[in-house]
Amino acid sequence: MSPSEPRMTRATLLVLGAFMDDTSQEVYGSKITEAVGLASGTIHPILARFEALGWLESRWEEPGQVALGRPRRRLYKITPKGVVGAARALARAETKGSRFSSPQFSPRLAEGST
Amino acid sequence: MNEQRVPRWATSVQSVDYVTSIVRDEVARLEAELSLPLSALSAVGNHVESMRHRSARVDSLGLHLLPPAFYVEHCIAKLRAEIVGARMVGRPSRRLRARVGELRELLIAVVDITANVDVAGELDLPFELVSTAQSGARSGISCLDRISQALESIHLPPNAEPRSDAEHGHPNRSAEWMLQVTGRILPPLARDRYVEEFRGELYYLAEEGANLGAQLAYVFRQVGRLWSTRRALPEDLRYRARDSGKVAASRNQPAIVRAHYFSDVVRAYMDRRAASAIIRAASSNAKREKVFRRGSRGARSIVQVQHGRSGQKSSYAVTSGRHRR
Numbered sequence: 001m002s003p004s005e006p007r008m009t010r011a012t013l014l015v016l017g018a019f020m021d022d023t024s025q026e027v028y029g030s031k032i033t034e035a036v037g038l039a040s041g042t043i044h045p046i047l048a049r050f051e052a053l054g055w056l057e058s059r060w061e062e063p064g065q066v067a068l069g070r071p072r073r074r075l076y077k078i079t080p081k082g083v084v085g086a087a088r089a090l091a092r093a094e095t096k097g098s099r100f101s102s103p104q105f106s107p108r109l110a111e112g113s114t
Numbered sequence: 115m116n117e118q119r120v121p122r123w124a125t126s127v128q129s130v131d132y133v134t135s136i137v138r139d140e141v142a143r144l145e146a147e148l149s150l151p152l153s154a155l156s157a158v159g160n161h162v163e164s165m166r167h168r169s170a171r172v173d174s175l176g177l178h179l180l181p182p183a184f185y186v187e188h189c190i191a192k193l194r195a196e197i198v199g200a201r202m203v204g205r206p207s208r209r210l211r212a213r214v215g216e217l218r219e220l221l222i223a224v225v226d227i228t229a230n231v232d233v234a235g236e237l238d239l240p241f242e243l244v245s246t247a248q249s250g251a252r253s254g255i256s257c258l259d260r261i262s263q264a265l266e267s268i269h270l271p272p273n274a275e276p277r278s279d280a281e282h283g284h285p286n287r288s289a290e291w292m293l294q295v296t297g298r299i300l301p302p303l304a305r306d307r308y309v310e311e312f313r314g315e316l317y318y319l320a321e322e323g324a325n326l327g328a329q330l331a332y333v334f335r336q337v338g339r340l341w342s343t344r345r346a347l348p349e350d351l352r353y354r355a356r357d358s359g360k361v362a363a364s365r366n367q368p369a370i371v372r373a374h375y376f377s378d379v380v381r382a383y384m385d386r387r388a389a390s391a392i393i394r395a396a397s398s399n400a401k402r403e404k405v406f407r408r409g410s411r412g413a414r415s416i417v418q419v420q421h422g423r424s425g426q427k428s429s430y431a432v433t434s435g436r437h438r439r
Contacts, residue, residue, distance in 0.1 A: 028314070028318075041338055041339035042339060044308070044312075052348035070317045072310060073315070
């Protein structure tokens with residue numbers, strides 16, 4: 001594992017799998033939580049780590065999308081660097097034949113997530 | 115089609131219960147009615163797959179677009195699971211609607227293809243097989259329409275009780291307050307962002323109908339992982355200061371700080387433009403951010419500038435007295 005790559009846990013790989021399902025999609029934390037079926041608190045440290053590595057980028061949703069009286073949501077998207085890194089990490093997990101290679105591994109993000 | 119609407123006299127809670135029972139019944143009926151047609155669809159699908167390798171005509175007629183029976187079954191299972199775990203307080207779950215929509219599209223595709231193409235003739239299959247799949251898909255669509263109609267009818271009748279905050283999509287105030295307070299675990303630069311992000315998700319939960327317990331559970335889970343989130347932040351967010359920031363240094367001795375992290379802040383501090391600054395002290399307790407303010411008994415001035423080999427300022431020494439947060 002290169003130093004620029006985080007430790008790949010099951011949760012980490014699940015999150016990457018969710019982003020790799022549709023690399024152009026922008027999703028917010030709750031959607032990812034739903035898609036991968038992890039507890040809500042586990043997602044944000046992972047997202048922060050990937051963001052720090054440049055694998056993910058994030059932005060606030062447009063003011064137009066913000067409903068009245070609701071805080072903005074943070075939308076995350078995988079970067080080209082992240083796609084390469086994630087593909088490599090997922091492939092490595094697959095070849096290891098580990099417990100990660102389950103159908104759950106590429107969870108589908110629900111429609112209308114942005 | 116049977117009109118299955120929420121009675122006008124129903125309260126909001128009664129309307130949700132009523133619709134949930136309708137939807138459960140309809141899904142059970144859908145499963146029963148599609149049991150045989152899905153077997154037929156599976157047989158047709160298998161034949162299409164075997165014929166595709168032999169004849170390009172199968173693709174040209176669009177028969178390969180027939181939805182696979184196993185996927186339709188999978189969608190029904192997901193729909194059932196969604197209803198079992200549905201939180202339809204205040205309004206139907208959006209995911210439930212999405213599942214219904216997806217399944218309806220699949221069944222419409224079955225009806226369209228079997229109605230427009232002579233599937234039995236083209237594939238040399240018994241006509242009954244195709245007609246069973248088609249008629250089953252039609253009754254499935256009717257079931258789904260009834261489900262959609264029932265979901266649409268979740269509304270507040272004119273004489274309904276006023277809705278709670280959760281039904282309006284507002285989270286509980288205690289949960290929101292707790293997020294605001296515990297967000298202080300995060301460093302100042304990242305705090306506002308993450309607190310707003312968490313609040314946004316709390317609103318999402320409330321919109322989905324999560325009750326106080328679920329909202330507090332969300333908050334506790336977030337709080338439990340705030341230190342992990344903090345550790346995962348990039349270095350500059352963890353330690354770099356805002357211009358309006360504060361000073362951090364080691365306790366009783368001049369602290370060596372890394373200039374390249376804080377050059378802007380230190381410059382502002384030295385020019386006396388900023389009342390205070392945050393500096394990461396490269397001392398034994400470097401990881402602790404201690405807050406000093408000018409004029410307090412904290413860091414009062416930068417007394418020493420060390421130059422690196424290239425002549426650039428590489429570090430600063432900061433005097434510090436007793437620290438104060």
